[in-house]
Amino acid sequence: MDFDLTEEQRLLRDAVERLVAEEYDFDKRKAYAQEPAGFSPARWAQYAELGLLGLPFPEALGGVGGTPVETMLVMEAFGRGLVLEPYLATVVLGGGLLLLGGSAAQQQEMVPEIARGRLRLAFAFGERQARYDLADVATTATAAAGGGFVLSGAKGVVLHGDSADRLIVTARTAGGPREREGISLFLVDAQAAGVTVRGYPTVDGLRAAEIAFREVRLGPEALLGPRDHGLDLAERAIDLGIAAVAAEAVGAMSALHELTIDYLKTRKQFGVAIGSFQALQHRAVDMFVALEQARSMSYLATMMAEAEDALQRRRMLSAAKVQIGRSARFLGQQAIQLHGGVGMTMEYKAGHYFKRLAMIDTLFGDADHHLALVAESGGLIDAA
Amino acid sequence: MDFDLTEEQRLLRDAVERLVAEEYDFDKRKAYAQEPAGFSPARWAQYAELGLLGLPFPEALGGVGGTPVETMLVMEAFGRGLVLEPYLATVVLGGGLLLLGGSAAQQQEMVPEIARGRLRLAFAFGERQARYDLADVATTATAAAGGGFVLSGAKGVVLHGDSADRLIVTARTAGGPREREGISLFLVDAQAAGVTVRGYPTVDGLRAAEIAFREVRLGPEALLGPRDHGLDLAERAIDLGIAAVAAEAVGAMSALHELTIDYLKTRKQFGVAIGSFQALQHRAVDMFVALEQARSMSYLATMMAEAEDALQRRRMLSAAKVQIGRSARFLGQQAIQLHGGVGMTMEYKAGHYFKRLAMIDTLFGDADHHLALVAESGGLIDAA
């Protein structure tokens, strides 16, 4: 058991932190958000140069063969910088799905392109009626005469769905509307006939899209992973996503906590720094405890993200999502409160961390949703 | 709308508070608890003299014609004194059941005796398998040849069941094991053949009993209230009980909060009164807010205790029980914490308030139980 980073990991972390410090200050971030895609293509190219876009992929596919620990280090630094680029959508979710479920041909076609920064993906799994239920899939893919499929339906709040070249879409190929079995995944060109993408900003300054599929014709090679049994694959990718946003949230919380401590030390009222007031000190401690508990669960999520035992993996990832959600809400709300008015303004970074943390809670299911999953799975500790 | 007491009510309150102050200090209470019944027969006689035992009863039955407001005043003062006598069991629950459901003959026989302090009752409604579900009644009363009933079953944690002269027992006269319909109430002599009473102290220093009924023969006059439709009657009495313990809890919380504030003002550490530490001040404020919220709900419970609209009455009483439970737990735990070691000792009153408050939460269903009832009934505010 060992929480230490390898030398390579330390170098990676330092490099990404330096990049964020240099290229992602508050004003630059604001400028990136104004670019057409809602993020910076220049930064994306830089990530590719640094090897970040190939981090989790094997060297044979143009990657650098990293583990979830490397992804965690990147996401934590990105969380500190409130980075806007579609790393989660393209590398973690899209790349993860390809590695976990793609055919050799699919992998060879697409993974190196991702690593080079020339292909962006988005994972379209959510639907309006489904809330956080991954198995509630109404989008259908029916077998077409002469092979292939016809895809119809709509996906909602697809993270970075408006800048993706290809979409990975869950669709029902068999079974009743909410059964676990009968779901398959498909690769769909965002430009294909019948695909309508409506992109929009999210309240935290990122981008997402509503996407409609009207009788989109797909070849047989569009199928990603096993036919009718794709839900496990989707869940494995979502678990990678949960581990990634857990690290991102820890980065954001950690930066927000530091910002708050600095404010407590410098803001003066009644002739003294407000950090001298014991009630505020104790609040800051409770925030710190929440942060460290979240950090611990981010490590656990990273460790379990690729675990083979699906029951164990799912409940530990759900547990991590619960802790992240709870810690982020408490820490975020208190950070705004301790800042007072200045924390409420668009001109100050604290509010942006707060908003991003609130949205991370809704990503892949909120804390209540995952608490129910933990409880339904029998909890984390077996009865005597 | 008017929260003021009448002149008579003020006199009553002052009289009971004086009685508690004079006759119920910590050492006297300890001595009363050592008496055979677990409380003081002398105090009971004094309550009778003062008219407290006849408070809610009409003058025609030897009472003084009080309303739930008078009961609230008494219970709040009793809460401050951690009074041990079976006022709740005999006057509020027993007397309440007789007034609400008794025949004229039953009332004339028993109510004046209660008021004179010569008859004590207990309400045996709980069963081991039922937890807090009043309709889960396994005790049976089968019609006997030649009229009357035969009662068999067991009741648990019957408040002051070991000092009662008569028991009021819920039993199934029809219907399936957990149906609302089919429950009737019976008056049973505690000395009757087949009745076994095992009394014991409760962790808060009061008394309760496990009571078994083995083919106890009852005459037809033992039936209290309508046959097969007794659950409404039981619920109305429980609601009177909830209003009473809400007031008792407010009295106990209020005294415990004062004790804590006094401690904060007098206990010195690091050369100053610990009440000068802001973190403890703010804690004391949050306790005060919890207390005032509970007091408000005690008033509401009192106002609603006799409401005719059963749905409204039940959900408001449940809401009051939720607030009382939540406030008492928070305030109680914090009071012990702020006292430090001394709060943990048997020799100091704080711990006794804490224990009584913990047990009030389990009486008539705990906060979680009642929150579920509020939610099931559609909540307190109708949807738009």
Place this chain on the structure above:
Amino acid sequence: MDLRFTPEEIAFREEVRRFFREALPESIRRKMVDGRHLDKADIVAWQRILNARGWAVPDWPVEWGGTGWTPVQRYIFQEEMQQAPAPQPLGFGVNMVGPVIIAFGSEAQKRHYLPRIRNIDDWWCQGFSEPGSGSDLASLKTRAERVGDHYLVNGQKTWTTLAQHADMIFCLVRTNPRVKKQEGISFLLIDMKSPGITVRPIVTMDGGAEVNEVFFDDVEVPAENLVGEEGKGWDYAKFLLGHERTGIARVGVSKQRIRRLKELAALEPAGGGRRMIDDRRFREKIAAIEVELKALEMTQLRVVSAERQGRSKKPDPASSILKLKGSEIQQAVSELLMEVVGPYAMPYQPDEEGWNEPPIGADYAGPLAPTYFNWRKISIYGGSNEIQRNIVAKAILGL
């Protein structure tokens, strides 16, 4: 002790409720229900409807247009207005500068300003906070120097709500820097069109622009715009801050938002063919807030009742409890209103005139997350919850 309303009070409630039902323009009501931005015209229109009915300033003395209602009637009026839901009258005029002018202003000030406040002919804003003085208000630095028949004002105010619409601002200014900080402060009424005033919006994290910075650069203010005596401004400010009491809990607002929450929970899918209202945990989360709100309503009625008995003429520290619990409840409801739409809290949908794209997800989803963000202010403004705890610790608990 009788906690029911009297028949007269019930009749009054019916009258008020009927008036709100009939007189409140539907377009305004709809915006309130949806939690959308009100523009200046909405607030002015509604205030004038109230004024036409004679209900614009219930708390004022009858001679200046007050209604002479009992505290219970005033409570009912406010509660019904919040539940309608109608906009609150602009507090800076009606509840703040108005009562100060009534209590301390000159006859000329009263005759000029009070009718204009009632009818919102002047839009008022409040110049108290400064960048360096938040909770420590008395440390303010904006100075006013007496030069002949006017004051010369220099300095900066901040967090000035809706200053962009304002005709007038009432300010605390330092007229004497050589005395104890509370004693050198005066209370000035300043025309926002005066040369030297600059208003700069502060955009808040939800994207709204309801607060501003206001800069004063050699602004000339006629001496007759001083309220009361020079150097007594701090006393007037304390009077003003203690004036509003029970409204602070905003029980009616929370009731209305819970109604809205239940309405949305009955519409929102929970996955698996169920609705959010079918989810036991979600129902119990709502119920837990309803219980706290019911308790707060009773607490508020206790304060109102004490006021009716005339037992409490000065600011009641109980109002700090109303603020503490009231803000917690409003914020908790805003959290659930964001949670109820799940992932559809994420899309940012501008709440602007002229925005007519079709909604993303449900048409009600757009304002929910921004309102959650914005309502964090409730525990900050008007004396943060930490300051309220300090007040209760000292004034009630004697710590």
Place this chain on the structure above:
Amino acid sequence: MDLRFTPEEIAFREEVRRFFREALPESIRRKMVDGRHLDKADIVAWQRILNARGWAVPDWPVEWGGTGWTPVQRYIFQEEMQQAPAPQPLGFGVNMVGPVIIAFGSEAQKRHYLPRIRNIDDWWCQGFSEPGSGSDLASLKTRAERVGDHYLVNGQKTWTTLAQHADMIFCLVRTNPRVKKQEGISFLLIDMKSPGITVRPIVTMDGGAEVNEVFFDDVEVPAENLVGEEGKGWDYAKFLLGHERTGIARVGVSKQRIRRLKELAALEPAGGGRRMIDDRRFREKIAAIEVELKALEMTQLRVVSAERQGRSKKPDPASSILKLKGSEIQQAVSELLMEVVGPYAMPYQPDEEGWNEPPIGADYAGPLAPTYFNWRKISIYGGSNEIQRNIVAKAILGL
């Protein structure tokens, strides 16, 4: 970064687990599971079993009987012991006075006391707290006056756990009242059979008598019983208080209590023919604690890992976090263990030798409410949670 145990660590865990399974007397294990009172004989018996195995004092230097384990092994050992569940070795000897004697004691003290601590030949108790000095420990008043070859001790200690069984007490005493309060304190070892010592039990609200007052009335203590130097007692006390770190979270204890809770929830009726474990709300309450506990376990492993890297030789303020969160979790579990039996939390059933009445309700219900009451102490003793927050604010956050 690899958060899995190594194969060697897993093998070690198996060895430890097997030993506990085989060596822990069933009567003791049963009392631990039921949360019942252990008597002196139980604790002595178990300590001697550990000592026979060579595992009585894992943290000590090998020359004095320590095991030379890595921090991870020590963590595994402690965790498995808590989960067995086995009694913790008497901390006053093994974790408190033992390490102080090793670090600061004379050779004679080491040779005499250390083997006796290992085998619990002496039962030690701790004389730190006094009636007037709780969180402000350095203000203690018990004085020790040097008279020839002995000290004369007068004063009073309180909250002295299990002093009724004790052979020895280690005390902080004031040897010099004329210097700064921290500098006049010395560390004395005192035989509890000395004339002039009186022990008076303090009954706690749960009915237990595990703490005591200890009075010293002209007690003669040989000068050789001074540890280290006169006037350095405060340093030794700080060393002692910082010595125990990760055990403070009691993760293993909470795991074992949650297992017990789930076992009882599967037995306890919930009304309507259901069991408590069928109740979604109750299950989610348990799950919420399990999540916090898992996070705490990981936090503890991070501290252990840092210790292994030798990066943290002095007391780690992270141990304050372990104490804060660990106490909250233990107390939350004790609440649910009381709630699970509903009304059957009420009957008081003495937990005494010779009590053989049939149980009221279920046989497991008796200790649940008293344990909830008793465990309120966890956030009070060993530095209250308020003191822990002060430590973190200062030492980690720099406030």
